[in-house]
Amino acid sequence: MPTPAESGYFMPAEWAPHQATWLSWPHKEASWPGLIERIWPIYARFVAELARGETVHINVNDAAMAAQARAFLAEAGATGDIRLHEFPTNDAWCRDHGAIFIVRDGPHGRELAATDWEFNAWGNKYPPYDLDNQIPARMAEYLGVPRFCGGMVLEGGSIEVDGNGLLLTSEQCLLNPNRNPHMTRTEIEQRLRDMLGVHTILWLGEGIVGDDTDGHIDDLARFVAPSTVVTVVEEDPTDENYHVLQDNLRRLQRMRDAAGKPLTILTIPMPPPVYHQGQRLPASYANFYIANHAVIVPVFNHPNDQRACEVLQRCFPDRRIVGIDATDVVWGLGAWHCLSQQVPAVR
Numbered sequence: 001m002p003t004p005a006e007s008g009y010f011m012p013a014e015w016a017p018h019q020a021t022w023l024s025w026p027h028k029e030a031s032w033p034g035l036i037e038r039i040w041p042i043y044a045r046f047v048a049e050l051a052r053g054e055t056v057h058i059n060v061n062d063a064a065m066a067a068q069a070r071a072f073l074a075e076a077g078a079t080g081d082i083r084l085h086e087f088p089t090n091d092a093w094c095r096d097h098g099a100i101f102i103v104r105d106g107p108h109g110r111e112l113a114a115t116d117w118e119f120n121a122w123g124n125k126y127p128p129y130d131l132d133n134q135i136p137a138r139m140a141e142y143l144g145v146p147r148f149c150g151g152m153v154l155e156g157g158s159i160e161v162d163g164n165g166l167l168l169t170s171e172q173c174l175l176n177p178n179r180n181p182h183m184t185r186t187e188i189e190q191r192l193r194d195m196l197g198v199h200t201i202l203w204l205g206e207g208i209v210g211d212d213t214d215g216h217i218d219d220l221a222r223f224v225a226p227s228t229v230v231t232v233v234e235e236d237p238t239d240e241n242y243h244v245l246q247d248n249l250r251r252l253q254r255m256r257d258a259a260g261k262p263l264t265i266l267t268i269p270m271p272p273p274v275y276h277q278g279q280r281l282p283a284s285y286a287n288f289y290i291a292n293h294a295v296i297v298p299v300f301n302h303p304n305d306q307r308a309c310e311v312l313q314r315c316f317p318d319r320r321i322v323g324i325d326a327t328d329v330v331w332g333l334g335a336w337h338c339l340s341q342q343v344p345a346v347r
Contacts, residue, residue, distance in 0.1 A: 003194035004148050008104035009113055010197025013163030013223060014290040015316070017345040019112075020055035021291065022099075022139060023047065024339075025069050026092040027061060030126075031332045038328045040068070044076035046296065046336060049322055051080035053293030057142075057343075059087040059094070059135065087138045090131045093334055095218070096122070096155035097132035098341035099139045099147070102196060110346040114140035115195050117150035122213045123178025143343070150195050152188070153179040157216040157338055159192070164226040165258050167198040172206045172215030179214075202255050204248045208232075208270075209240050210333070211282040218337045219284040220248055224315040227257040228264040232286045235269055245270070266315065268308040271300040276331045283326070287335040288312060290342075295319050298326030298335035 026043055029036045050056050060066045066084045073082060089097065099114035116136035121129040140147035160168040173179070174188055183191070189201045207215025221231035231252055234241040255263050274283040285308035288297040295316050299305040309321045326335040 004102055005194050005197040009102040011102050011161045012344050013161060014342055016163055018054045018292050018342045019345040020057055020343040021050050022057045022094055022341045022343055024059040024089045024092045024094040025065055027065060028091045031091055035328050035331050040072045042329055044072040046324055047073055048076045048078035049296055050291055051078050051082050053291050055081040057083050057085060059089050060084050061088040062086060087135060088131045089135060090129050093338050094341045095157045095338045097135050099136035100156050101344050103344050112346045113146040115148050115150050117154035120153050152183060152191055156341060157218045160217045160223055161198060162223040162226045165199040166202060167192055168202045168221060169217050170204045170207060170215040176214045200258055204251055206244045208282050208284060210280040212333050219282055219286050222286050230266045230268055232270050232284055233267045266311055268311045269304045271302050271304050274300060274330060281330045282333055283330050287337040289336045289340045293319060294322045296336050297321060297323045299323035300327050
């Protein structure tokens with residue numbers, strides 16, 4: 001069988017038009033110990049903002065959870081095309097357990113397909129995850145699109161593409177023995193090329209402190225245009241993230257695109273350290289989500305919020321920059337990008 005890439009499929013950039021965003025309603029109390037009730041109204045505000053510009057699909061476990069979701073969405077003033085699906089999940093992190101979508105130009109227009117990768121809860125850290133692992137197939141079936149099995153463990157938050165052949169990831173995550181110990185770096189790179197239609201794999205090193213995903217790229221550096229990256233830097237040399245992020249910046253500065261040209265690199269600051277119950281959390285402005293009409297940014301009630309949003313506004317002048325407080329949300333060890341998965345438009 002030809003690979004998706006051989007069949008003309010590729011993964012578009014997040015800023016390409018969406019037909020929808022797909023989410024999973026938060027319900028696992030162990031992900032937000034003691035705070036889950038504070039998460040629902042904030043999450044509903046996130047949904048309300050998304051629904052201003054595109055359809056929103058939300059996985060729920062049952063009718064009772066659907067009723068709960070509708071109540072919070074109504075309170076948040078969420079209107080638009082919001083569809084609830086009784087597709088049970090173990091947790092809320094749809095970026096990582098959802099399908100990763102690819103597209104191609106067919107004889108009658110653009111065609112959509114889903115890629116379905118193995119999900120093992122970030123190296124078997126949080127079992128069970130059997131329900132999460134079924135979500136890509138259910139998404140593909142609902143949308144009526146072909147589904148390609150990735151054949152290895154991969155989370156959506158561990159990769160970032162520019163829609164023009166570049167894929168950015170981290171060694172700490174994709175080369176971690178808790179993911180695909182039977183695969184070499186070369187084999188992983190080839191699988192990404194075959195499944196996602198990319199040609200150049202770019203590797204950063206380590207992730208930020210507190211990140212239980214082993215260095216997901218969506219807390220570190222994001223494409224904002226072809227061959228253009230925005231990356232977080234820590235400005236305090238005494239902070240434990242300083243040297244890690246400086247190393248990643250140096251790596252980016254050495255990288256080249258397919259034409260041999262240097263990447264365009266923009267920097268945004270890190271927020272101040274965010275702690276809960278003595279645990280440092282993976283708070284990062286890089287965990288923004290690019291919706292059709294807006295860029296939704298995690299903010300932390302600090303002056304650096306505005307600095308980060310101003311850089312992103314320059315990157316996306318035609319979109320609103322919407323900061324939503326993620327101080328409580330990041331207690332779950334992720335933010336808006338981790339919670340969402342885009343479905344590319346085909347018309």
